Amino acid sequence: MRMTGRKIMSMDETSSVGGRPAADFRPLYSQVKDLLIDRIGSGSWKPGEMIPSEFQLAAEFGVSQGTVRKALVELEQQKLVVRRQGRGTYVAKHSSQQSLFHFFHIVDEHGNKELPTSVVLDSRMKRATKEEATLLRMQPRASVHAITRLRHLGGRPVILERITLPASSFRDLDVPTGREMTEELYVLYQRHHGVTIIRADERIAAVAADAEDARHLGVGLGTPILEVSRVAVDVQGNPVELRLSRLNTAHHRYFSRII
Amino acid sequence: MRMTGRKIMSMDETSSVGGRPAADFRPLYSQVKDLLIDRIGSGSWKPGEMIPSEFQLAAEFGVSQGTVRKALVELEQQKLVVRRQGRGTYVAKHSSQQSLFHFFHIVDEHGNKELPTSVVLDSRMKRATKEEATLLRMQPRASVHAITRLRHLGGRPVILERITLPASSFRDLDVPTGREMTEELYVLYQRHHGVTIIRADERIAAVAADAEDARHLGVGLGTPILEVSRVAVDVQGNPVELRLSRLNTAHHRYFSRII
DNA sequence: CAGTGGTCTAGACCACTTA
DNA sequence: AAGTGGTCTAGACCACTGA
Numbered sequence: 001m002r003m004t005g006r007k008i009m010s011m012d013e014t015s016s017v018g019g020r021p022a023a024d025f026r027p028l029y030s031q032v033k034d035l036l037i038d039r040i041g042s043g044s045w046k047p048g049e050m051i052p053s054e055f056q057l058a059a060e061f062g063v064s065q066g067t068v069r070k071a072l073v074e075l076e077q078q079k080l081v082v083r084r085q086g087r088g089t090y091v092a093k094h095s096s097q098q099s100l101f102h103f104f105h106i107v108d109e110h111g112n113k114e115l116p117t118s119v120v121l122d123s124r125m126k127r128a129t130k131e132e133a134t135l136l137r138m139q140p141r142a143s144v145h146a147i148t149r150l151r152h153l154g155g156r157p158v159i160l161e162r163i164t165l166p167a168s169s170f171r172d173l174d175v176p177t178g179r180e181m182t183e184e185l186y187v188l189y190q191r192h193h194g195v196t197i198i199r200a201d202e203r204i205a206a207v208a209a210d211a212e213d214a215r216h217l218g219v220g221l222g223t224p225i226l227e228v229s230r231v232a233v234d235v236q237g238n239p240v241e242l243r244l245s246r247l248n249t250a251h252h253r254y255f256s257r258i259i
Numbered sequence: 260m261r262m263t264g265r266k267i268m269s270m271d272e273t274s275s276v277g278g279r280p281a282a283d284f285r286p287l288y289s290q291v292k293d294l295l296i297d298r299i300g301s302g303s304w305k306p307g308e309m310i311p312s313e314f315q316l317a318a319e320f321g322v323s324q325g326t327v328r329k330a331l332v333e334l335e336q337q338k339l340v341v342r343r344q345g346r347g348t349y350v351a352k353h354s355s356q357q358s359l360f361h362f363f364h365i366v367d368e369h370g371n372k373e374l375p376t377s378v379v380l381d382s383r384m385k386r387a388t389k390e391e392a393t394l395l396r397m398q399p400r401a402s403v404h405a406i407t408r409l410r411h412l413g414g415r416p417v418i419l420e421r422i423t424l425p426a427s428s429f430r431d432l433d434v435p436t437g438r439e440m441t442e443e444l445y446v447l448y449q450r451h452h453g454v455t456i457i458r459a460d461e462r463i464a465a466v467a468a469d470a471e472d473a474r475h476l477g478v479g480l481g482t483p484i485l486e487v488s489r490v491a492v493d494v495q496g497n498p499v500e501l502r503l504s505r506l507n508t509a510h511h512r513y514f515s516r517i518i
Numbered sequence: 519c520a521g522t523g524g525t526c527t528a529g530a531c532c533a534c535t536t537a
Numbered sequence: 538a539a540g541t542g543g544t545c546t547a548g549a550c551c552a553c554t555g556a
Binding site for chain 2: 521522523524533
């Protein structure tokens with residue numbers, strides 16, 4: 001069958017010939033989907049770019065347009081592409097807006113999302129702790145970037161964040177200390193480092209504010225604050241960012257929707 | 260055209276006839292979906308029951324099997340039905356297992372979910388506070404059930420829960436005080452009251468343990484604990500349960516996945 | 519074996535965008 | 538007007554389940 005480099009197996013081909021069932025069978029649309037993810041993940045198609053139409057892809061892969069459509073619809077649900085009737089299908093591009101909408105889950109007392117500011121308190125390279133190396137699936141003591149920043153909401157300091165990034169995936173990371181960040185980090189990851197975050201797992205606990213929390217968040221020592229531990233994952237499913245947030249919930253809440 | 264009671268409008272019929280665009284156009288599959296939701300929500304098909312096959316529904320509604328399929332696939336994604344190849348499509352039935360998996364987001368230090376126990380500390384009727392009435396979209400001071408229960412995980416008391424339910428939707432609610440609950444509440448809601456919870460919004464803050472928290476959770480007064488405020492919503496989209504959980508995060512975490 | 523959902527195809531037509 | 542995705546149809550065949 002068709003294809004360059006990789007082969008799509010039709011159901012007939014994978015079906016048992018000598019009576020042995022094919023264990024590695026995968027639907028066509030799923031194979032198509034993986035090919036498309038490869039091209040997006042590898043940067044063949046860049047964020048914001050339009051990808052070929054359903055018919056073009058169908059012709060290229062030697063499948064029907066409906067099969068390509070099913071793959072594209074799933075990619076849209078995973079937020080890897082954006083589809084617009086009459087315009088085309090585009091590789092998802094993180095904008096500050098979208099990034100906030102998806103990955104920023106702090107709301108004010110009325111349930112509204114505000115725009116946070118971010119000032120970098122510290123930015124340096126260090127060696128990963130054992131736990132960091134495990135979570136990021138790196139060698140122990142591998143090099144990582146360590147960023148500390150303070151985020152304001154409604155004029156108040158609310159979130160103290162410590163971010164850990166593998167140096168290997170984020171070469172020449174440029175996050176100068178003491179400056180206000182105008183851009184969402186996930187936008188930066190995507191544009192400068194080709195890393196697209198598509199998922200994040202968060203674990204939340206209540207802790208007592210320590211001296212540093214107290215100083216930066218303007219709360220008393222021992223005040224109950226939220227600690228949010230995030231592991232963010234890229235298109236290929238690799239954990240690529242750790243984020244430890246200490247959050248003053250005097251005037252804000254962590255929001256979660258269970259569906 | 261086909262149908263009993265309600266009418267499905269094809270695209271032609273809704274299209275402009277006198278040059279006026281049809282503002283109320285809805286795709287066929289979406290109309291089919293609403294009809295199916297009606298039958299599930301109204302109890303015509305009960306939880307656990309098999310519903311007619313795609314071809315039977317297609318014949319009944321006068322649409323193609325593919326159109327019914329699209330509606331059913333969306334209902335499956337919303338967890339309103341369960342589809343099994345070779346068996347059929349079934350109205351989703353909350354089991355304790357599923358209920359825990361979906362709506363219980365507390366994990367232990369290793370990220371594992373444990374089975375909680377629940378002892379009812381108090382169960383009574385009262386009048387809704389202003390806030391409760393607003394959140395449940397009831398008249399001020401309408402009758403509600405108020406349940407307080409304590410949940411253990413791994414032998415430790417971890418969660419103190421206060422649940423508020425509209426008396427109108429939960430007549431003859433049977434939650435005796437002082438007893439261990441063997442059944443998940445959402446299973447009870449569905450089986451005894453025809454209320455299926457499909458979504459929940461949670462807002463989380465860190466607070467200091469008060470005297471009652473301290474007594475029941477076995478922590479010191481003022482210890483930082485999590486406060487989780489949930490509003491749970493039924494099939495029709497109405498808020499039907501409020502749940503205020505106070506959670507000791509010494510050995511557990513609230514877990515949230517952002518996709 | 520019959521009946522169900524799952525995959526795949528081919529083709530028609532509609533709605534929307536852009537030129 | 539051309540090109541895109543969105544809806545809808547009809548039909549074939551596959552994979553799975555249970556009688």
